[in-house]
Amino acid sequence: MKLIIAIVRPEKLNDVLEALYRAEVRGLTASRVMGHGGETERVENYRGTSVKVGLQEKVRLEIGVSEGFVDVTVKAILASARTGEVGDGKVFVLDVDQVRRIRTGERDEAAVTPAVPTEV
Amino acid sequence: MTQPALLLLLQDAAPAVVPADTAWMLVSTALVLLMTPALAFFYGGLVRTKNALNTMMMSFVALGAVGLVWALVAYSLAFSDGGAWIGGFGNAMLAGVGLEAKGTIPHLLFMAYQGTFAIITAALISGAVVERMRFGPYVAFIVLWTLLVYAPVAHWVWGGGWLMTKGVLDFAGGTVVHINAGLSALVAATVLGARKDHGRQAILPHNVPFVLLGAGLLWFGWFGFNGGSALTAGELASLAFTNTFLAPMATLVVWVLLDYFRTGHATAVGGATGIVVGLVAITPAAGFISPLSAIALGAIATFPSYFAIAYRSRTRLDDSLDVFAGHGVGGITGALLTGVFASKAWNSAGNDGLLAGNAAQLGVQGLGVLSSVVYSSVMTFVILKALSAVTSLKASTRIEGLGMDVTQHGEEAYGSGEGSILVLPSDDAVTVAAPGVASFPNPATR
Numbered sequence: 001m002k003l004i005i006a007i008v009r010p011e012k013l014n015d016v017l018e019a020l021y022r023a024e025v026r027g028l029t030a031s032r033v034m035g036h037g038g039e040t041e042r043v044e045n046y047r048g049t050s051v052k053v054g055l056q057e058k059v060r061l062e063i064g065v066s067e068g069f070v071d072v073t074v075k076a077i078l079a080s081a082r083t084g085e086v087g088d089g090k091v092f093v094l095d096v097d098q099v100r101r102i103r104t105g106e107r108d109e110a111a112v113t114p115a116v117p118t119e120v
Numbered sequence: 121m122t123q124p125a126l127l128l129l130l131q132d133a134a135p136a137v138v139p140a141d142t143a144w145m146l147v148s149t150a151l152v153l154l155m156t157p158a159l160a161f162f163y164g165g166l167v168r169t170k171n172a173l174n175t176m177m178m179s180f181v182a183l184g185a186v187g188l189v190w191a192l193v194a195y196s197l198a199f200s201d202g203g204a205w206i207g208g209f210g211n212a213m214l215a216g217v218g219l220e221a222k223g224t225i226p227h228l229l230f231m232a233y234q235g236t237f238a239i240i241t242a243a244l245i246s247g248a249v250v251e252r253m254r255f256g257p258y259v260a261f262i263v264l265w266t267l268l269v270y271a272p273v274a275h276w277v278w279g280g281g282w283l284m285t286k287g288v289l290d291f292a293g294g295t296v297v298h299i300n301a302g303l304s305a306l307v308a309a310t311v312l313g314a315r316k317d318h319g320r321q322a323i324l325p326h327n328v329p330f331v332l333l334g335a336g337l338l339w340f341g342w343f344g345f346n347g348g349s350a351l352t353a354g355e356l357a358s359l360a361f362t363n364t365f366l367a368p369m370a371t372l373v374v375w376v377l378l379d380y381f382r383t384g385h386a387t388a389v390g391g392a393t394g395i396v397v398g399l400v401a402i403t404p405a406a407g408f409i410s411p412l413s414a415i416a417l418g419a420i421a422t423f424p425s426y427f428a429i430a431y432r433s434r435t436r437l438d439d440s441l442d443v444f445a446g447h448g449v450g451g452i453t454g455a456l457l458t459g460v461f462a463s464k465a466w467n468s469a470g471n472d473g474l475l476a477g478n479a480a481q482l483g484v485q486g487l488g489v490l491s492s493v494v495y496s497s498v499m500t501f502v503i504l505k506a507l508s509a510v511t512s513l514k515a516s517t518r519i520e521g522l523g524m525d526v527t528q529h530g531e532e533a534y535g536s537g538e539g540s541i542l543v544l545p546s547d548d549a550v551t552v553a554a555p556g557v558a559s560f561p562n563p564a565t566r
Contacts, residue, residue, distance in 0.1 A: 011521035014321045044530045055539030
């Protein structure tokens with residue numbers, strides 16, 4: 001089982017969630033974060049004060065999946081979060097030592113998105 | 121304003137300025153001007169965070185652009201001597217608009233008072249095109265619209281034009297303001313097309329307290345809108361004022377009850393919408409009907425608008441903030457009910473309606489509605505198509521995704537400034553704004 005961390009544009013979040021839903025990936029955590037991916041800085045003006053907005057708003061998704069779901073999930077994110085402009089974000093896939101479902105105490109593969117993905 | 125009141129002021133042989141009337145009209149003008157910032161809050165609260173400033177600016181910019189066009193040209197087209205269809209250029213550039221009496225108030229004040237109506241009417245349309253229309257083309261649109269749609273229709277009903285001659289009763293602008301803006305909104309939403317997320321994602325109000333604030337301030341300003349349309353400070357203003365007080369109360373109660381029985385909740389956005397619909401509906405009737413009729417009118421007017429909104433949200437039509445359902449449908453309901461409830465017993469300068477035995481008035485009201493519906497729709501379509509031949513009206517999908525605040529105005533409504541880099545006028549030397557300085561004061565210095 002793996003932990004997938006994806007940093008995406010907030011305006012693409014709904015598309016990503018829809019793609020994950022269609023891929024039958026269940027269970028994720030989303031947080032608003034600030035970040036910078038090398039995109040051109042945006043300039044804002046407030047009555048004579050000009051600022052470059054260095055850090056852009058992004059959304060960070062954390063998804064624990066079983067081995068069989070890693071590719072499905074990554075593909076879904078890649079396809080749905082892309083605009084083609086710098087700043088689209090990243091997807092990280094990390095090894096996980098142990099997962100426990102708090103409600104039942106189930107462990108590892110049993111505690112994340114199920115092992116056999118239906119092909120989409 | 122009442123049609124006979126205007127006839128009176130046109131005929132008055134030796135007009136004189138009355139200080140009491142002038143005082144009330146000065147206050148009314150300021151009250152109606154406040155309605156446009158109020159509308160900015162009402163609309164601004166209903167959109168998403170990323171479009172809050174753009175939506176509010178669509179109303180605020182009318183204060184400047186439409187206000188100037190009104191003073192320089194449109195006032196003359198609406199109110200100076202002309203034909204049955206449009207006024208002339210006699211008062212263009214404020215020529216001949218001085219401190220002499222127009223009715224019992226200075227002509228200049230009359231021009232300013234009417235200008236506040238032109239401003240909010242243009243701003244009303246913005247609710248149909250928010251979150252996607254580019255700012256520049258929007259400004260061009262409302263300027264052209266004021267000249268080509270608002271000014272002629274105002275002339276028909278109030279400026280001595282053909283609907284005034286027919287005897288259409290429109291006390292404060294049910295036809296000129298609300299039907300006019302409502303139909304234009306419907307056409308504008310159709311021509312522009314839907315937002316990319318419309319019907320695909322939930323698009324929710326980002327600040328419901330703003331919506332309530334806006335509705336409250338609109339009601340406050342509307343006392344000047346309807347009360348001031350008497351153009352005097354006497355009995356007629358008191359009638360219009362009190363009807364403006366009563367009708368939205370009825371609409372608010374019925375709207376909230378409908379909400380409660382249909383969804384199980386008395387919603388705040390529903391309550392705010394109910395207030396505005398009640399205000400819209402009483403506008404044409406305010407100085408012509410009895411206070412009890414105003415309550416009935418407010419209650420009845422709830423139903424068409426309530427169900428129009430419920431129906432619209434299930435269609436592909438993206439009249440984003442329901443300007444048509446609120447102002448178009450509400451305005452039509454109010455204009456027709458004016459023909460039902462009007463009573464000479466309350467305003468001898470008005471006319472009797474259906475309930476007082478004069479069914480013909482309902483037909484006259486229908487004629488006013490129909491002509492405004494047709495003219496506003498056709499002209500709005502023509503103006504938008506002409507503009508779209510020169511430039512694109514709608515922002516790209518990418519810009520829409522980023523939000524109109526950052527892309528159209530280079531500002532954010534709720535930016536914290538954290539992580540922003542200060543650009544100094546001198547050079548490349550930049551200073552990183554210290555994160556958290558504003559939001560987390562040093563405890564040691566408190």
